[in-house]
Amino acid sequence: SSRTFWFRDAIVYQIWPASFRDSNDDGMGDIQGIIQSLDYIKSLGVNTIWLSPMYDSPQIDMGYDISDYESVYPPYGTVADMDELIKQCHSRGIKLILDLVVNHTSDQHAWFKDSRSAKDSSKRDWYIWRPAKYDADGTRRPPNNWRSNFNQPAWTWDETTQEYYLHLFCPEQPDLNWTNDDCRNAIYKSAMEFWLKKGVNGFRVDTVNMYSKPMDFPDAPIVDEGAETQPAGMLYCNGPMMHTYLKEMGAILERYDAMTVGELPNTPKTADVVRYVSAAENELSEVFQFDLVDLGRDPVDLLKLVKFGLPDMKRIVNKWQRFTEGNDAWTTVFIENHDQSRSISRFASDKPEHITDSGKLLALMNMALTGTVYVYQGEEIGMTNVPSTWGAEEYLDVNSINYFAAVKKRTNGDKAALEQAVQNVNKTGRDNARTPVQWSSAPNGGFSKTPTTKPWMRTNDNYTTINVAAQQDDPESVLNFYRKAIGVRKQRNSLLGRGEFRLVEEEDEKMFKFIKIAEGGEKAFVVLNFTAEEQTYEVPEEVGNVEAVLDTRADGKKGTLKPYEGRLYVSV
Ligand code: TEU
Numbered sequence: 215s216s217r218t219f220w221f222r223d224a225i226v227y228q229i230w231p232a233s234f235r236d237s238n239d240d241g242m243g244d245i246q247g248i249i250q251s252l253d254y255i256k257s258l259g260v261n262t263i264w265l266s267p268m269y270d271s272p273q274i275d276m277g278y279d280i281s282d283y284e285s286v287y288p289p290y291g292t293v294a295d296m297d298e299l300i301k302q303c304h305s306r307g308i309k310l311i312l313d314l315v316v317n318h319t320s321d322q323h324a325w326f327k328d329s330r331s332a333k334d335s336s337k338r339d340w341y342i343w344r345p346a347k348y349d350a351d352g353t354r355r356p357p358n359n360w361r362s363n364f365n366q367p368a369w370t371w372d373e374t375t376q377e378y379y380l381h382l383f384c385p386e387q388p389d390l391n392w393t394n395d396d397c398r399n400a401i402y403k404s405a406m407e408f409w410l411k412k413g414v415n416g417f418r419v420d421t422v423n424m425y426s427k428p429m430d431f432p433d434a435p436i437v438d439e440g441a442e443t444q445p446a447g448m449l450y451c452n453g454p455m456m457h458t459y460l461k462e463m464g465a466i467l468e469r470y471d472a473m474t475v476g477e478l479p480n481t482p483k484t485a486d487v488v489r490y491v492s493a494a495e496n497e498l499s500e501v502f503q504f505d506l507v508d509l510g511r512d513p514v515d516l517l518k519l520v521k522f523g524l525p526d527m528k529r530i531v532n533k534w535q536r537f538t539e540g541n542d543a544w545t546t547v548f549i550e551n552h553d554q555s556r557s558i559s560r561f562a563s564d565k566p567e568h569i570t571d572s573g574k575l576l577a578l579m580n581m582a583l584t585g586t587v588y589v590y591q592g593e594e595i596g597m598t599n600v601p602s603t604w605g606a607e608e609y610l611d612v613n614s615i616n617y618f619a620a621v622k623k624r625t626n627g628d629k630a631a632l633e634q635a636v637q638n639v640n641k642t643g644r645d646n647a648r649t650p651v652q653w654s655s656a657p658n659g660g661f662s663k664t665p666t667t668k669p670w671m672r673t674n675d676n677y678t679t680i681n682v683a684a685q686q687d688d689p690e691s692v693l694n695f696y697r698k699a700i701g702v703r704k705q706r707n708s709l710l711g712r713g714e715f716r717l718v719e720e721e722d723e724k725m726f727k728f729i730k731i732a733e734g735g736e737k738a739f740v741v742l743n744f745t746a747e748e749q750t751y752e753v754p755e756e757v758g759n760v761e762a763v764l765d766t767r768a769d770g771k772k773g774t775l776k777p778y779e780g781r782l783y784v785s786v
């Protein structure tokens with residue numbers, strides 16, 4: 215085997231192509247825009263890029279509905295542009311991983327068009343078709359009561375062939391039938407090997423634990439009384455064949471020394487997660503576990519934010535920092551991606567006077583935690599949620615749109631209820647992460663080649679003050695703090711990137727404190743003030759003699775922290 219574990223020390227930068235950089239003035243980001251920005255990305259100190267879906271797609275779910283794995287969405291560019299991107303990344307010592315979206319395809323993929331054309335199509339069994347159920351009065355019902363991830367029934371009726379097909383996301387994203395050998399082999403060949411042969415270094419694997427379903431499709435228990443459908447994640451995640459499929463994939467990936475990082479929702483038990491990422495199992499390299507970014511989400515109304523305290527956050531970090539102790543598994547560190555609202559708004563403070571400090575505070579936290587660390591585009595300049603004054607029409611994500619529609623339907627168009635729904639989405643909606651990257655104070659944040667070009671989605675109004683150009687040469691900027699913190703992490707990787715984690719004072723509501731211990735005994739102490747007031751602290755005796763090596767503020771004073779200030783000490 216030629217497998218190495220390079221990914222364990224990777225610092226990954228996630229690019230969401232629609233909103234990264236528009237090089238050709240069509241209002242959409244593109245691959246050439248990424249190529250032109252590689253020196254900027256390199257300047258952060260990251261060594262790996264994860265590119266979200268750039269494949270051809272009708273864009274019902276921003277490219278997570280793929281109609282052809284082997285071609286590129288034309289507004290983003292061509293396969294030749296991708297070849298150039300791969301080359302330009304590698305020549306800078308940057309690895310590139312792509313998104314692997316193979317739980318479902320678009321309904322416009324040739325495989326699905328064939329599958330839905332007739333019951334005796336050779337590809338019928340590549341998707342999941344089931345007959346209707348009928349009530350005593352003849353009312354037609356889907357095979358079970360599952361709710362999709364986007365708040366709709368998980369089954370859609372097909373008139374032509376008179377059966378339902380399963381879709382755990384939009385109706386335009388039919389689920390592939392992984393129990394069919396031909397289907398699985400076609401996925402491996404088209405979605406994986408086509409790109410691995412071109413030199414990509416691995417994949418972020420979308421919804422990885424949903425491939426194997428309980429094929430008898432039992433009803434989900436009723437938790438949302440009176441609703442048409444019920445949340446069913448615990449049923450359709452981690453099905454019986456998952457580990458068999460992932461070992462097949464692992465055998466392919468191994469030949470290319472490629473990494474994978476899989477999304478692992480609905481998997482609360484650490485022992486279950488270890489099975490997916492244990493080195494000996496050769497399944498996934500690492501996974502995204504969502505407890506932290508799901509913190510404060512109402513369990514049924516997922517877009518509603520409920521109150522949480524700093525101790526809740528600490529307990530989650532502690533759990534997923536320590537679950538690899540005594541085994542050969544590996545963990546990840548992230549607080550943002552294209553599915554989450556912005557971390558400053560969510561976990562610290564986006565009041566104008568606290569944005570810079572909050573951005574640096576979260577950067578320090580992440581760079582001091584063990585595991586492969588991920589930074590999402592714009593996080594490195596402290597981008598925030600969109601203004602709460604934006605109306606419903608500014609939100610373009612299918613999940614937000616479905617949510618507004620569901621609230622309207624449930625409340626018969628009640629104005630106050632809709633306004634509340636807009637406020638919920640403002641706090642938790644995916645749109646917050648999807649506004650164009652703010653490159654400068656030029657119109658629309660300088661997103662397009664010609665700034666007056668209208669971007670596909672409105673730029674966050676705060677681009678005039680929060681942007682790359684304004685931060686490039688400012689030593690106190692969030693951007694330069696990221697560069698510094700990434701540098702310190704790389705320099706002290708055995709301690710910060712790989713050390714053991716020990717939580718200090720779990721119940722403290724104001725400060726997050728932790729100790730890191732390297733294999734050689736070297737220690738770090740991190741103290742982070744998550745309040746808008748000054749706090750005092752002492753360095754715990756057990757860490758011994760230390761010096762401060764990183765402070766989020768230039769005017770920091772020993773023993774006290776200004777609002778949202780953080781500090782890192784290391785053994786001397
Ligand atoms: O998202 C799957 C998904 O629903 C979770 O990642 C969810 O966001 C998590 O439990 C945290 O709350 C993936 C993609 O990231 C998303 O953009 C797509 O819409 C979806 O799959 C469908 O492909």
